[in-house]
Amino acid sequence: MHQSKIYDIAGAAGVSLATVSRVINHPEKVKKATRDRVMNIIKNKGYIPNANARGLASRRSTTVAVVVPTLNRASVSEMIQGIYDSANHYGYTIRLFITDNLGSNAKEWGEIVASSVDGILFMNDEMSSEVYSQIKNTPVPVVFVNSVSKDPEYGSVCINNEQSAYNITKNMIEKGRKKILFITTEHIYTVNIQKEKGYKRAMEEGGLTAEIIRTSGKVNINEEDFRAYFDSGNLPEVALAVRDSMAISFMNLAQKRGIKVPEQLEVIGFQNTRYAILSNPKLTCVDTPIYEIGNRAMSQLTELMQKPEETKPINEVVENEIIWRESTR
Amino acid sequence: MHQSKIYDIAGAAGVSLATVSRVINHPEKVKKATRDRVMNIIKNKGYIPNANARGLASRRSTTVAVVVPTLNRASVSEMIQGIYDSANHYGYTIRLFITDNLGSNAKEWGEIVASSVDGILFMNDEMSSEVYSQIKNTPVPVVFVNSVSKDPEYGSVCINNEQSAYNITKNMIEKGRKKILFITTEHIYTVNIQKEKGYKRAMEEGGLTAEIIRTSGKVNINEEDFRAYFDSGNLPEVALAVRDSMAISFMNLAQKRGIKVPEQLEVIGFQNTRYAILSNPKLTCVDTPIYEIGNRAMSQLTELMQKPEETKPINEVVENEIIWRESTR
């Protein structure tokens, strides 16, 4: 089947291609009668403009790049879903890039830029200076998703991780808990460092000793580390984990040893992914509204792409709350 | 910063643009000395060809569309990761489409086609005749992911759901279990219908009565349905659920009522997503190697895109096995 071209439509409608193009891109500039006639033919023939030609001629592709470190985390897919719904609303299409070695690989960012996108939504686990220097001079707007931008050139959308961690920790301290364990990633993730800061600040203010387990992102390694922790005779009153999966692993392991949750041990996650309601007991979480974060990042990016003069990149902080469930009392 | 163009490279190297283009696309056609000189300049200037111009001129975009119904399922993100890794290997970039109303909306498929892709990887929950008629006459190859193609025009990659369900059911029957409950979706999903068939066939052969719960994809609704089931005094020996999340919900609810898993009740999922090892006890699963399914689908698509004459679409069936964990004895 031959995809019809703009020439075909113009021919069938008895107008020039310029007019067909206008009907599609600036309908208000075309007389209603002409417009309706052309529109009808477009519909009948199922004509859809060739995206490459359009992008080349207009220098706009109505495509944005979404750059994430992995897809193997529930939080990332929820974020992309948020981005997608917003992109769809604004008429943008998504080009997906999964890469976690941006700091070391300048070629990759160049490929993203050259792939003809009008803007980039960027999620990176560690916003190191290498990463910043690599994305320097990107010719299209970039918005950071789920991390705060330290450079006024880029917008960002995230929650206040430091404050959220502080709040939940303080909340538990006020309830009288003293032995509060913090479980985080071994690897340096920007968001987790912020969470750790908040936790430490609250513990310090409460005159309590911070206790931290640093472990991997992999469930089987988590379990080894947690087992070792329990084997040494440790039992915290509260475990606060930067990821739901870690919280759940920890909780499951404790329960297998006969520790009652939440009676003897309270467990709290810091994401509120889909995992949280599939655990037993259901996991109390500091909510990270990652769908909304993705959604708003795409909105901001749209503003930046469509009104570059009037819009300045901003650091949006999304409000979040604690979702109390069964793993706390 | 000014992105350099092919003209800039040609100028700097003292050759024509044709030669620069050849260095990039057909390096073997260029004398080594020239090639090296041009390559160096390309590297220094960080030149990357404009994707739109390239796509327009060559009629190939090295982009494939990945069409999925949602991102809110662990299985879908694992599949996309599999697709991505393969696409990356073959030099393709991914354009992501999330849409679950393809049957009703002809416009959407047209947009996917017009978005300038060289091929389409298509995952759809219900491969209805409306869907088939909609994708009819697609000018680029289409490969179905995780569902079998009934039309020789399209390739497909999936497991044998019917046989897998039959096998696990038969396996449990041979172990002496008689009351085997099948938990599936209310909504018509092609893969789940196949699983149901296999389950029924095994039950029939074993002279046992099939018992089926049809419920929603949402955890809170699942729970209501399961609660009602237990409230009526039911207790199966085995529960086999088409999705891990359902299996886990069912198991958790049972345990809250004091039912011992796996002693009194064995539970089996039919996906083996990341959820499976976060449950307590860990979930026995019929593995659906969804990463590999995505991976192989992209490989097949690449063949179809690059050697359209020599390659015929095929229905690949991926082998799968049962992963025995703690939720069975």
Add this chain to the structure above:
DNA sequence: CTGAAAGCGCTTACAG
């Protein structure tokens, strides 16, 4: 092995 030239399918000032 290399260059000149046509063409991919659009958009958009510029005239009228």
Add this chain to the structure above:
DNA sequence: CTGAAAGCGCTTACAG
């Protein structure tokens, strides 16, 4: 309000 024409940045037969 509409058309003729230039141009977007490449690729690829076609010559040589």
